[in-house]
Amino acid sequence: MIVKRFFEPLIAQNSYLVACGDSHEAIVIDPNVNAQQYIDAAAAQHLRITHVTETHIHADFLSGARELAQRTGASLCLSDEGDASWKYQFPHDRKLKNGDRITIGNVSVDVLHTPGHTPEHITFLITDGAVADQPIAAVTGDFVFVGDVGRPDLLEKAAKIAGTMESSARTLWKSLQLWKPYPDWLQLWPGHGAGSACGKGISAVPHSTLGYERLFNWAFNAKSEDEFVKKVLTGQPDPPPYFAIMKRLNKTTQTAPAAAGKASPTLEEVLAAGHLVVDTRPAEVFAQGHRHGALNIPLGGSFVTWAGWLIPYDRDFYVITDRLDEVKRALALIGLDRVAGHFSEFAGRGGEEVRQISVNDLKAQQPSNGLVVIDVRYDNEWNEGHIPNALHIPLGQLAQRINEVPANENVVVHCQGGGRSAIAASLLQKLGRKNVANLTGGYKAYKAT
Secondary structure (H helix, E strand, O other): OEEEEEEEOOOOEEEEEEEOOOOOEEEEEOOEOOOHHHHHHHHHOOOEEEEEEOOOOOOOOOEOHHHHHHHHOOEEEEEOOOOHHHOOOOOOOEEEOOOOEEEEOOEEEEEEEOOOOOOOOEEEEEEEOOOOOOOOEEEEEOOEEOOEEOOOOHHHHOOOOOOOHHHHHHHHHHHHHOOOOOOOOOEEEEOEOOOOOOOOOOOOOOOEEHHHHHHHOHHHHOOOHHHHHHHHHOOOOOOOOHHHHHHHHHHOOOOOOOOOOOOOOOHHHHHHOOOEEEEOOOHHHHHHOEOOOOEEOOOOOOHHHHHHHHOOOOOOEEEEOOOHHHHHHHHHOOOOOOEEEEEOHHHHOOOEOOEEEOHHHHHHHOOOOOEEEEEOOOHHHHHOOOOOOOEEOOHHHOOOOHHHOOOOOEEEEEOOOOHHHHHHHHHHHHOOOOOEEEEOOHHHHHHHO
16 A cells, blocks of 8 residues: 655645555545645556545635546545535535445545534545555544544634534534544544644644544543533634635635736736735835835745635735745635736835834833734633733734724734734734834743743
């Protein structure tokens, strides 16, 4: 048996190619939109991709399953579990139910229905039939991670299906009980690693075993269903709004709209016309000088997440970057394809700055009148501790709640370490707040003093 794991660091996402070395047939599980990487990997080992599947309808990235199946002629096999609201709404070759099997030469891929994260979620048990009659591993998708389990609140928070969080959490508990007959040595190959918004405490370790998780994963050590439900629903961060869009695109025949072809305008013309311009330069460079109206989302580990939060899907936008291919590739992972044009990174200099303020300066100034401190962290971070008298507006809600930010006061914005607050400072400036400063080191530095 041949196994290759693909890891996309921008969304902390895993996908897998599993193949039979004798028949040279392969199945790809949970492919993202970068279909070429799977085609290239298969060709490098003289394999034919004969099947494509996924564990569930993904919310955090644009699925590449349809494209990969079309380009390779593979059979597209997708879950048929869950109610009518969670059925795939486009043609595919095989509808998978609990207990079904996909055969790849000597390799068996057995379907186990594991709802909770989503109603249609399935897990794949992988057996190398050439040497064994029991599964060596389970591809768990967003069901079980290393150190955590998939969040059951997305139906309510992202898909806006009210009243489903607790029932989904109880379903997830029942799915965990399905592991009881399986041996400790069963390997677990999860769909995400640390940094994904699909869980709140996912480990950076790429894979695990069922026995290890039974010992050290909090979810397996909950003493009762009620304790599990309370803990799994506590402290979950708000999901990015693009999650609902990804669910729709991945479930239906629709695709993300492409940018309209237009003549190349200047940066000044774009900003003057009110178009969104995303400046992807590092926060410290942006702070030193940028054009008024640009939104700073630095190209880095959180770029995709905050792009999904802050860039609308229904209009064209422009980017400032000298790494256009990287930016487009990152945005394509979540279906943001409406890049109408770009400008070199140096085009953003001049016009406006983001003042940096130290913790000591903040403490010296805070008692004075007219200084507003805005905490843009998640609710769970705020609840664990915050600066006295600060105004709490999570970054993802800042644009909608801008009227709560006094227009003529000095504003100091902070997050945990400084990354999100840099984005927030640029957003506040874009929305017309002029006296904006960023707290260097964030709440972590404040707490340390």
